[in-house]
Amino acid sequence: MAIAIRLSNVAKSFGEVKAVDGVNLEIADGEFFAMLGPSGSGKTTVLRLIAGFELPDSGLIEIDGVDVSQTPPFNRDVNTVFQDYALFPHMTVLENVEYGLKVKKVVKEERIERARKALARVKLEGYEARKPGQLSGGQRQRVALARALVNEPKVLLLDEPLGALDLKLRHEMQIELKELQRDIGITFIFVTHDQEEALTMADRIAVFNQGNIVQMGSARDIYEEPNSEFVAGFVGISNLLHREGRVISIRPEKISLGSEGDRTSLGQVASVMFLGALTKIDVAIGSDTLTLLSKNDGLEKFPSTGEQVEVSWNSKYEFQVG
Numbered sequence: 255m256a257i258a259i260r261l262s263n264v265a266k267s268f269g270e271v272k273a274v275d276g277v278n279l280e281i282a283d284g285e286f287f288a289m290l291g292p293s294g295s296g297k298t299t300v301l302r303l304i305a306g307f308e309l310p311d312s313g314l315i316e317i318d319g320v321d322v323s324q325t326p327p328f329n330r331d332v333n334t335v336f337q338d339y340a341l342f343p344h345m346t347v348l349e350n351v352e353y354g355l356k357v358k359k360v361v362k363e364e365r366i367e368r369a370r371k372a373l374a375r376v377k378l379e380g381y382e383a384r385k386p387g388q389l390s391g392g393q394r395q396r397v398a399l400a401r402a403l404v405n406e407p408k409v410l411l412l413d414e415p416l417g418a419l420d421l422k423l424r425h426e427m428q429i430e431l432k433e434l435q436r437d438i439g440i441t442f443i444f445v446t447h448d449q450e451e452a453l454t455m456a457d458r459i460a461v462f463n464q465g466n467i468v469q470m471g472s473a474r475d476i477y478e479e480p481n482s483e484f485v486a487g488f489v490g491i492s493n494l495l496h497r498e499g500r501v502i503s504i505r506p507e508k509i510s511l512g513s514e515g516d517r518t519s520l521g522q523v524a525s526v527m528f529l530g531a532l533t534k535i536d537v538a539i540g541s542d543t544l545t546l547l548s549k550n551d552g553l554e555k556f557p558s559t560g561e562q563v564e565v566s567w568n569s570k571y572e573f574q575v576g
């Protein structure tokens with residue numbers, strides 16, 4: 255598959271701070287790619303380097319096989335959707351979406367046709383004459399998307415695109431964004447610190463820590479086979495067991511009460527928390543605490559805090575992370 259974006263040994267410092275410390279990355283054409291990491295890990299700087307808002311101190315950035323390391327943003331075939339949407343408040347929805355084409359001197363008729371098409375893509379037909387102030391957060395987010403899509407960029411860059419939305423709308427938009435990307439088939443690269451968002455939407459995820467990528471793979475790879483204590487803890491609930499100098503990660507849904515698996519341990523229930531569909535049970539085993547997630551299927555009988563219990567899991571779900 256063709257490579258849309260390639261970063262080779264890219265580094266960027268701000269004064270003393272090494273924001274990006276020698277990143278290597280290849281993103282395929284049509285991929286939905288997430289950059290995930292804690293605050294300050296460098297993911298936004300990588301996005302801005304791809305967009306051209308920052309220039310690298312060293313290393314190479316290629317778009318479609320062409321070196322753009324020193325190319326200004328407007329000459330790169332990418333568009334960015336910002337978290338705060340950056341819409342023009344005095345312009346209508348249609349004018350906002352048209353604006354980029356106007357700057358590029360596209361004739362009026364074509365401009366309007368393309369803007370209407372972009373608005374239809376994000377399900378905003380009928381909203382053309384409104385001003386941004388007359389829209390909900392989710393609708394403003396769609397206008398921002400339409401405004402980027404109207405340019406038909408090769409790559410769409412999204413900086414925490416759903417960060418300003420409430421949880422329910424966020425979940426709806428995650429599914430919509432994924433469908434939209436599948437539909438139009440262009441490369442989407444998005445930055446998030448929300449692991450659930452990355453797991454839900456991305457074909458592939460790069461986990462950032464301290465200016466570098468510490469693991470890259472499909473959502474399943476990263477969740478099921480974390481390569482370090484950091485990744486195990488950052489993506490999903492961290493369940494670590496310290497044994498004979500090794501650190502082992504086991505995901506909470508792989509552990510059950512009783513002795514069904516080929517590994518068993520005795521522990522004491524530290525807390526039981528009802529979460530709706532699931533119950534979360536923390537069990538202290540020596541100096542470690544394991545978290546179990548159990549379905550509230552009406553069949554399970556849950557223990558009480560302080561009770562001695564046996565927990566078990568299958569050794570194939572253990573991953574050594576340290």
Ligand code: ATP
Nearest residue numbers: 268271273291292293294295296297298299300447
């Ligand atoms: P967040 O989720 O908080 O946006 P991030 O992972 O996207 O974090 P970056 O924004 O890439 O992190 O920042 C990486 C490091 O570089 C941080 O220590 C940050 O303070 C620093 N940094 C980023 N931009 C600048 C700048 N323009 N000037 C000075 N320091 C900067």
